[in-house]
Amino acid sequence: MKNQIMKQYSFPVILLAIFEIVAVTLWLTKDNLFYLFNFSYIGLSISLGIFLFMKKYKYARRIVQLLVGLYMLIYLGLIRQENMQIEGFWYYLFTGVFEAATIHYAVAKIFGPLIFGRGWCGYACWTAMALDFLPYKTPKEPRKKLEWIRYITFAVSLVFVSTLFLSKVGNIERIMFWTFVVGNIVYYGTGIILAFAFKDNRAFCKYICPITIFIKPMSYFSLIRIKCDKEKCISCGKCKRVCPMNVDVTDNSRKRVNGTECILCMECVKNCPRNAL
Numbered sequence: 310m311k312n313q314i315m316k317q318y319s320f321p322v323i324l325l326a327i328f329e330i331v332a333v334t335l336w337l338t339k340d341n342l343f344y345l346f347n348f349s350y351i352g353l354s355i356s357l358g359i360f361l362f363m364k365k366y367k368y369a370r371r372i373v374q375l376l377v378g379l380y381m382l383i384y385l386g387l388i389r390q391e392n393m394q395i396e397g398f399w400y401y402l403f404t405g406v407f408e409a410a411t412i413h414y415a416v417a418k419i420f421g422p423l424i425f426g427r428g429w430c431g432y433a434c435w436t437a438m439a440l441d442f443l444p445y446k447t448p449k450e451p452r453k454k455l456e457w458i459r460y461i462t463f464a465v466s467l468v469f470v471s472t473l474f475l476s477k478v479g480n481i482e483r484i485m486f487w488t489f490v491v492g493n494i495v496y497y498g499t500g501i502i503l504a505f506a507f508k509d510n511r512a513f514c515k516y517i518c519p520i521t522i523f524i525k526p527m528s529y530f531s532l533i534r535i536k537c538d539k540e541k542c543i544s545c546g547k548c549k550r551v552c553p554m555n556v557d558v559t560d561n562s563r564k565r566v567n568g569t570e571c572i573l574c575m576e577c578v579k580n581c582p583r584n585a586l
């Protein structure tokens with residue numbers, strides 16, 4: 310019995326241990342206690358969410374989204390004034406400083422997706438945290454061919470920060486803070502308008518978000534994936550109907566339709582009548 314319980318909850322414990330390794334390593338190598346607090350908090354929040362999910366608590370994912378999303382938006386972004394958006398990433402990259410945004414991108418959006426795919430998009434992003442409250446949790450209209458827009462937003466962010474550097478403007482840190490504030494207002498506004506226009510809460514994620522340029526190719530190789538047990542599946546199509554990202558989760562190949570869009574939200578798993586996922 311004891312062994313069974315330990316086995317059952319080993320996943321959140323292992324995940325917490327991974328975050329603690331990152332937390333302690335960064336704390337000691339960068340000699341900064343903030344990293345211990347930051348990654349311990351995020352690891353605890355995610356592990357708590359997985360534990361609640363295992364307990365079949367309906368709002369487990371939403372709780373993690375709020376715990377991590379609000380922490381990053383309010384504490385890191387507004388109080389500590391660290392721009393964790395893509396502009397902040399370019400900024401720290403150009404200054405050659407391996408701090409805040411560069412570490413965040415390396416862990417959550419570039420190398421982390423090799424393990425947990427787009428877990429960031431399902432459980433931590435503060436933009437999606439708000440968009441997921443809107444009424445269109447599953448898309449009510451077919452997907453549009455507008456993915457090209459994300460390349461434009463990606464290029465605009467890069468050109469914007471490059472121009473600031475090349476023109477040697479003063480007080481760039483302050484500009485970065487206001488870029489974070491204004492950028493978030495624009496993202497939320499665009500995300501809400503698109504959600505209602507396309508009857509799809511995640512329209513912003515599908516067509517506009519520049520982060521997907523990093524996160525989609527990496528999540529193609531993700532270790533953690535939803536797989537379908539073909540023996541159990543009765544091809545009822547429910548998993549596709551409830552998926553917010555239009556993923557064909559019944560196809561186990563890495564080339565499945567919209568495979569790199571999966572945000573690991575588990576809606577398909579929860580709704581499969583045959584426990585095939």
Ligand code: SF4
Pocket residue numbers: 429430431434435436437513514515518519520521
């Ligand atoms: S696609 Fe962008 S906006 Fe959507 S959840 Fe991922 S990082 Fe957030």
Ligand code: SF4
Pocket residue numbers: 537541542543544545546547548549559580581582583584585586
């Ligand atoms: S919901 Fe389950 S049974 Fe239905 S198609 Fe999807 S995997 Fe198969």
Ligand code: SF4
Pocket residue numbers: 535551552553554555556558570571572573574575576577578
């Ligand atoms: S419903 Fe399933 S396939 Fe779709 S995003 Fe969520 S976990 Fe991925």
